[in-house]
Amino acid sequence: MRLRSFHFTETLAGLRRIELDGLRWRVFDAKGQVLGRLASQIATVVQGKDKPTYAPNRDDGDMCVIINAKDVCVTGRKMTDKFYRYIGHLKERSLKDQMAKDPTEVIRKAIMRMLPRNKLRDDRDRKLRIFAGSELPFGDRAIEPYVMPPRQVREMRPRARRAMIRAQKKAEEQAQGSTNNTKKGKKRDNKPEAEISA
Numbered sequence: 001m002r003l004r005s006f007h008f009t010e011t012l013a014g015l016r017r018i019e020l021d022g023l024r025w026r027v028f029d030a031k032g033q034v035l036g037r038l039a040s041q042i043a044t045v046v047q048g049k050d051k052p053t054y055a056p057n058r059d060d061g062d063m064c065v066i067i068n069a070k071d072v073c074v075t076g077r078k079m080t081d082k083f084y085r086y087i088g089h090l091k092e093r094s095l096k097d098q099m100a101k102d103p104t105e106v107i108r109k110a111i112m113r114m115l116p117r118n119k120l121r122d123d124r125d126r127k128l129r130i131f132a133g134s135e136l137p138f139g140d141r142a143i144e145p146y147v148m149p150p151r152q153v154r155e156m157r158p159r160a161r162r163a164m165i166r167a168q169k170k171a172e173e174q175a176q177g178s179t180n181n182t183k184k185g186k187k188r189d190n191k192p193e194a195e196i197s198a
Helices: 035-047 095-101 103-112 121-125 158-197
Strands: 025-029 063-067 083-085 092-094 128-130
Touching (some): 035 063, 083 095, 092 095
Antiparallel strands (some): 083 092
């Protein structure tokens, strides 16, 4: 049986260099941030969706540097109830155990699961630099901190708004009624005292 020799004309996908020309280095501080909300912001930046030149077939996202990964927060009981499953000897690991073992992997998986499954996925993964502490090993490179935009609370629907206004008016009327009742009660209490003193 004769083995055929293969000659690669292109470099392998994992060995391709990232073009850093024109890319910004953005720093995300994970301290006190909720994991899912932070990951959605980073996924938007690493895809380049925050730029007006975004195109789904190009990888125009910026380099994302995440610091203080060990101080990220989760809501509810996810620290004990959320599990990371994988193939191997130990089939699952809780979020608490994973944070103790490697907190950077928690943020990486949260971001990667928000990215589309296409050929640009690996290149976007390589644009993530996640550190458990607050020290950056990049020297004099120009790095700009990313400021989280304020959360946009959706305006209430008209029916819900009217119901809320009715509930507020009802509460105000009850509060005014209770103060009127207490004033009347004091007057009634004062009348017998006046009669007794007379």
